[in-house]
Amino acid sequence: MALDPDDPRPPYVQVANSLRAAILTRKFEPGEKLPSGPQLAKTYGVARMTVQQAVRTLREEGLVVSRQGSGVFVRERTSRPVGLRPHIERCFEEEAVTIDFAGFGGETLHGALQEPLDKVRHGRLTPQRIHIRLLVPDTTQPMTVPRRVDLSGDDPEARKRMARIMMRHTQGIEDAVHELGMLGLVEKATVETRVHAAIPQFKLYILNSAETFFGYYPVAPNTVLLGKEKAEIYDLLGRDTVLFHQAKDEDPESTGSQYVAQSQMWFDSVWSTIAKDREE
Structure with missing residues (x-):
């Protein structure tokens, strides 16, 4: 899942786009925990700061939520009752x-x-x-x-x-x-x-x-x-x-x-x- 070196977009945008697609296609289910920052950095071949920027983008879009001491989770959809x-x-x-x-x-x-x-x-x-x-x-x-x-x-x-x-x-x-x-x-x-x-x-x-x-x-x-x-x-x-x-x-x-x-x-x-x- 290494990033495309010919893609002119910043690396954090590419990582955010990849994770967004995985969430919207339910490769990551609502409520599921995302891989850790170091794991994502290794997967995409980027720095941890790049992953943090990507996660911040998804959080601002309401797709993920960070829980202190637990990690980053796909947000439960508000179109149905949250368990x-x-x-x-x-x-x-x-x-x-x-x-x-x-x-x-x-x-x-x-x-x-x-x-x-x-x-x-x-x-x-x-x-x-x-x-x-x-x-x-x-x-x-x-x-x-x-x-x-x-x-x-x-x-x-x-x-x-x-x-x-x-x-x-x-x-x-x-x-x-x-x-x-x-x-x-x-x-x-x-x-x-x-x-x-x-x-x-x-x-x-x-x-x-x-x-x-x-x-x-x-x-x-x-x-x-x-x-x-x-x-x-x-x-x-x-x-x-x-x-x-x-x-x-x-x-x-x-x-x-x-x-x-x-x-x-x-x-x-x-x-x-x-x-x-x-x-x-």
Whole structure:
């Protein structure tokens, strides 16, 4: 794959074009890690600086993302939902795991945590510290969503249903993570849950302060059981939400780095000001 010496374009442009073609023809799949800088330099017969310039070009085009300490990866396509689960499992390969979640009930997070937590139990993943923060709505306060479609204000029954769903998943996360600490499989395992008086319009995941996943909750009619009767409510439907992925890289001014930093800033600001510990 040596470059054409008769090509008048700069070497970094030729390398970028070759890698771009490999990505667009799926020789490198979305989410796949590219060869390392030294490997690419050897493959193309160029200096490592040339490879770095080529990768920077592809990063600016949104085709690749650099992850600190991990390498360069083909960016997940935003035209389809990004798989949260493998990124969470990769998060658990680190010595210290931090996950911040803001949203409705944590159902997706609860499901995505099951496999990595099982691998910790079986010694296949060995983080030493796990810290998860859950920022969810205060269901003791009046809300306009969820509510029955024939109501115009707060619906206590729909709110109680929301509270049960939220409790099931947040408590499930707390129990599973705390169990690892009780068994001595990790040095420290903590889960904190705080509530705030706002209707969640989106879900946000921040993994190890290095990656974010963001998606909107659509409000749509949904037939559910309220008490013992079927009712049609306007509900927050997040299971099939498309998640948009951003990751921090070595350039603090890049879109990914700034998006992660601003997401962390927003989460920390809500957590430390208007959020309060959930009352059991």
